[in-house]
Amino acid sequence: MTTLTITRPDDWHVHLRDGDALKTTVADISRYFGRAIVMPNLVPPVTNAELAQRYHQRIMAEKPAAQFQPLMVLYLTDNTTAEDIKQAKASGIVYAAKLYPAGATTNSSSGVTSIDNIAQVLAAMQEVDMPLLIHGEVTDNHIDIFDREAVFIDTILKPLVASYPNLKVVLEHITTKNAVEFVQQAGENVAATITVHHLLYNRNHMLVGGIRPHYFCLPILKRNIHQQALIAAATSGSSKFFLGTDSAPHPKHAKESSCGCAGAYTAHAAIELYAEVFEQENALDKLEGFASLHGPAFYNLPVNKDTITLEKTSWHVPETLNFGDDVVVPIRANDTIAWQVKE
Numbered sequence: 001m002t003t004l005t006i007t008r009p010d011d012w013h014v015h016l017r018d019g020d021a022l023k024t025t026v027a028d029i030s031r032y033f034g035r036a037i038v039m040p041n042l043v044p045p046v047t048n049a050e051l052a053q054r055y056h057q058r059i060m061a062e063k064p065a066a067q068f069q070p071l072m073v074l075y076l077t078d079n080t081t082a083e084d085i086k087q088a089k090a091s092g093i094v095y096a097a098k099l100y101p102a103g104a105t106t107n108s109s110s111g112v113t114s115i116d117n118i119a120q121v122l123a124a125m126q127e128v129d130m131p132l133l134i135h136g137e138v139t140d141n142h143i144d145i146f147d148r149e150a151v152f153i154d155t156i157l158k159p160l161v162a163s164y165p166n167l168k169v170v171l172e173h174i175t176t177k178n179a180v181e182f183v184q185q186a187g188e189n190v191a192a193t194i195t196v197h198h199l200l201y202n203r204n205h206m207l208v209g210g211i212r213p214h215y216f217c218l219p220i221l222k223r224n225i226h227q228q229a230l231i232a233a234a235t236s237g238s239s240k241f242f243l244g245t246d247s248a249p250h251p252k253h254a255k256e257s258s259c260g261c262a263g264a265y266t267a268h269a270a271i272e273l274y275a276e277v278f279e280q281e282n283a284l285d286k287l288e289g290f291a292s293l294h295g296p297a298f299y300n301l302p303v304n305k306d307t308i309t310l311e312k313t314s315w316h317v318p319e320t321l322n323f324g325d326d327v328v329v330p331i332r333a334n335d336t337i338a339w340q341v342k343e
């Protein structure tokens with residue numbers, strides 16, 4: 001049987017949600033990941049060290065597998081201060097801060113309305129070496145949803161990176177060739193996460209033959225040439241690209257609706273799905289770098305000390321998974337996945 005052993009991977013972008021949902025998400029994310037960067041877009045958002053501390057406790061109360069460590073993130077608002085950043089850094093549990101342009105995505109209404117409002121905050125982050133994680137889309141009504149990432153890069157990100165040349169920046173869940181090229185040409189302080197759904201799918205998967213709401217996420221799936229650029233970047237071996245699932249569960253009824261929520265659930269089978277993509281590209285030898293080495297190098301953290309083993313054995317994903325009092329429809333629901341992590 002074909003097997004693949006790699007250094008234990010980390011997930012550098014995940015949504016664990018809160019309350020009863022944590023039972024599912026914490027069990028899934030801690031099954032084999034060493035660490036996860038935990039997104040702060042709760043209601044209300046995780047805007048300071050104290051809220052991050054309490055959220056950390058709620059996650060740990062779900063008893064994740066022993067090797068798992070949640071890395072907390074601060075949610076930036078127009079009112080975040082340089083002092084908030086210093087306290088977050090001093091807490092020892094906050095590893096980054098997140099820029100959601102107000103209105104760009106799920107639970108981003110308290111986000112930043114103009115970069116000018118967080119100038120002191122970005123200066124403080126640069127000073128204490130705290131990475132800035134970015135949902136990179138503009139929100140202007142007149143900008144087409146398929147162009148929002150590219151326009152953000154040109155109008156917001158380029159000037160931001162130029163103004164803070166030593167600030168570490170992660171452009172999260174990139175979806176375009178434009179983003180790949182921007183990250184490749186930027187300095188060592190700029191990197192990107194890539195989700196597995198943006199590697200597996202393009203907008204045809206979501207829209208041809210009927211609307212498939214479980215493929216709807218933000219930034220939205222783009223055309224095939226962008227998918228190909230993401231696959232090339234992820235499997236290239238470049239240390240600027242690393243694993244971030246953006247696993248973002250919503251209850252089934254909230255997705256299968258006349259106004260469905262954005263987000264895809266992949267934490268049930270993340271590394272297994274990435275392995276499929278890397279195998280298809282004949283690049284299984286590049287999976288360890290992408291999943292286990294490039295992220296820690298960027299965050300200046302040690303690489304995990306142990307390994308996991310994947311086996312090429314196909315298995316069936318249930319139609320739904322329990323999700324608090326509800327159910328979530330995961331990616332590949334009622335279908336098969338080619339790889340399995342050996343328990």
Ligand SMILES: NC(=O)N[C@@H](CC(=O)O)C(=O)O
Nearest residue numbers: 015105106217218248262263
């Ligand atoms: N990616 C998504 O489509 N949704 C995320 C938010 C985000 O990461 O933008 C969510 O929290 O549901």
Ligand SMILES: [Zn+2]
Nearest residue numbers: 105135218219
């Ligand atoms: Zn986002």
Ligand SMILES: [Zn+2]
Nearest residue numbers: 015039246248
């Ligand atoms: Zn996300």
